[in-house]
Amino acid sequence: MSDLNCSEFVELVTAFLDDALDADSERRFVDHLAQCEGCGRYLDQIRQTITTLGDLPADSLPTEARDVLLSAFRDRPS
Amino acid sequence: MQPLPPDEVLAARLRDRDEAAFTLLLDAWSNGMLRLARSFVSTNDSAAEVVQDTWLAVIQGIGKFEGRSSLKTWVYRILVNTAKRRGGREDRTVPWSSMWPTADDEGPTVDPTRFGGPDDRFPGHWLEFPAPWPSPEQQTLAGEVRAQVAAAVAQLPDRQRVVITLRDVEGYGSDEVCSMLEISAANQRVLLHRARAFVRGRLEEYFAAVGQHVESATGRVTS
Numbered sequence: 001m002s003d004l005n006c007s008e009f010v011e012l013v014t015a016f017l018d019d020a021l022d023a024d025s026e027r028r029f030v031d032h033l034a035q036c037e038g039c040g041r042y043l044d045q046i047r048q049t050i051t052t053l054g055d056l057p058a059d060s061l062p063t064e065a066r067d068v069l070l071s072a073f074r075d076r077p078s
Numbered sequence: 079m080q081p082l083p084p085d086e087v088l089a090a091r092l093r094d095r096d097e098a099a100f101t102l103l104l105d106a107w108s109n110g111m112l113r114l115a116r117s118f119v120s121t122n123d124s125a126a127e128v129v130q131d132t133w134l135a136v137i138q139g140i141g142k143f144e145g146r147s148s149l150k151t152w153v154y155r156i157l158v159n160t161a162k163r164r165g166g167r168e169d170r171t172v173p174w175s176s177m178w179p180t181a182d183d184e185g186p187t188v189d190p191t192r193f194g195g196p197d198d199r200f201p202g203h204w205l206e207f208p209a210p211w212p213s214p215e216q217q218t219l220a221g222e223v224r225a226q227v228a229a230a231v232a233q234l235p236d237r238q239r240v241v242i243t244l245r246d247v248e249g250y251g252s253d254e255v256c257s258m259l260e261i262s263a264a265n266q267r268v269l270l271h272r273a274r275a276f277v278r279g280r281l282e283e284y285f286a287a288v289g290q291h292v293e294s295a296t297g298r299v300t301s
Contacts, residue, residue: 005202007186007193014271018252020263038207042188045211049278052227053246055220058109059116065126066104069133073100076137 004032009039013046082106085149092140104133107150110248111157117243118161118236128164132157147257154258158240179268182235187275211285219288223281230280234273241266242273 004012009032015021016029033040082088082102091099108129115125115132135156143152194200214220231239231247244255245266256266 005193006204007188007190007202010188010275011186011271014267014274018267020252020267036203038204041208041210045208045278045282046274048211048214049227049274049281050246051214052223052281053231053242053277054249056224056228056231056247059112059122059125061104061108061112061129062126065130066108069104069130069137070097070101072134073095073137074097076095 004028006032006036006039006042009033009036010042013043016043017046017050086145088149089140089143089145092137100137107153108133111154113247114154114157114240114243115161117231117239118158119164124164128157128161131164132160135160148254151254151257155260158259179237179265183238183268183272187272188279208282209286209289211281223284226280226284227277230277231273233280234276238269238273238276241269242277245270246274 009029012021012025012029016026021029033043083091083099088099088103092103111129111132112125115128116122119125119128132153136153139156143149147155192205194203194205198205212219231242234242240259241255244250244258245252250258252263252266256263259266
């Protein structure tokens with residue numbers, strides 16, 4: 001089985017992070033990672049991107065909408 | 079946030095008109111639902127209306143919940159269908175006919191010119207490694223970085239934006255997202271992968287621009 005190129009490695013990071021690579025592909029991925037500083041950095045940057053995505057602030061439902069829904073629940077026909 | 083009771087208990091309490099149970103769900107899930115709705119429609123007001131319409135449909139339809147999926151997945155599917163109808167009325171450029179990847183979602187996610195060509199010494203390998211980023215601890219720019227990421231997400235094609243919102247912003251697992259959107263794991267991964275690569279690319283551009291700015295500022299100080 002041949003070694004991965006960097007251009008192939010970058011297309012596998014999502015499958016790797018989802019633990020969705022078959023055993024052979026995962027071994028080649030990890031072997032490449034162990035040897036390639038550029039790809040290690042790329043994977044770290046994808047992880048950092050994911051972390052930042054998880055830190056995005058949420059909006060909240062406007063109070064009026066919440067009140068409308070609570071009264072709709074209370075008054076719903078049976 | 080207090081832990082929610084199990085689904086069958088929740089569903090029974092909703093059917094029995096237990097207002098406390100409804101309030102609990104409304105407050106626990108609405109923020110995440112808003113964010114997901116916002117990935118389908120173009121304004122915050124529309125997103126709030128989608129969430130409101132979804133809850134109204136849940137109130138009316140709770141008798142039909144059979145427990146074949148989790149209650150939350152069932153609610154999110156109603157949200158996705160409501161949002162798609164709404165997005166269609168808003169005349170978006172991409173119609174919500176399908177969550178399937180299209181030609182837009184194929185091809186390399188990193189610019190091929192960054193790797194060696196067939197005649198280079200190391201074909202397919204980085205010509206130049208990606209530049210290092212400031213570590214999260216040293217990011218006095220954290221707020222600006224989040225703004226860049228939010229802007230990048232807003233620029234994604236609809237299908238990619240919905241998937242990355244559910245997976246990375248809301249933190250759902252692959253199985254849950256496939257179930258909510260009724261797509262295969264492979265298709266979901268294609269969309270997520272492109273979306274992440276795009277957002278990383280925007281951050282890379284941003285850090286490069288900020289880095290140059292810092293260097294040139296330092297240059298001015300020392301000269």
